[in-house]
Amino acid sequence: MKTKKIFFSITLLGFIYFLTVGFIKSPQTEYTPIEQDKWVAPASADKIKNPLKGDASSIASGKKIYKMLCFVCHGAKGKGDGMGGTGLKPKPADLTSEIFQSQSDGAIFWKIEQGRSPMPSYKTSIPEKKRWELINYLRTLRQ
Template sequence: MKPYNIYISAILFIPLLFLAVSFNKPIQDKWVAPKYADKITNPLKGDINSVASGKKLYKVLCFVCHGPKGKGDGMGGTGLIPRPTDLTSEAVQSQTDGAIFWKITEGRSPMAGYKTSIPEKKRWEIINYIRTLK
């Protein structure tokens, strides 16, 4: 093999290696709320009326992406990367209310943050409804 063939091989190989490594990375890391979010307490925990209100809000605001039963299979979420979270999953249901509240409040692409568009009480109502999706 002539010396210049080694350089040509390296020039062709390096971009292929880059592509292989790049496309094997997860699209996004696991979404974890900061530790302080676990200490945020749900002021409506156990409020049955808040569940009914949360269900109505869910149908208006969350249903389109998270689906009718919270499985992450809503029509609006089919083209999203990453796909909407399955709210019935152990991964979600095992999170504290504070962590879920933080995620709804702050958002992360492609999910919007709802700090200014959904009042705090309404976000808690949605969380209380999400808890019924187990």
């Protein structure tokens, strides 16, 4: 029960953050959209191995985490079309794409852990095991 409350709080705060970041315009500067740069994890991230790879039971847990934290921006099917992502620059990644899915589990783990604006770091808010469960679920989103 305590875990659900924590995840709900994090989800709510994340949703509010993403909505406000996407719609706030700095009064000192002219608005210019941030171009989507290729986000590449360091080569060392590819060496990080998924300890839950092949663990089918972890997928259900990963799906719950996705629905609580990722769904709002990445959308129901992971296409990057969630309501919270509409005003974000850069746009949320399409998690079903070949570009995303061709990354190693370690690279995805590194990105979830580190974050990149406007996506926050989940290093302290999602326990390591839960991050791996999330990755196992993300692998089910392949096109």
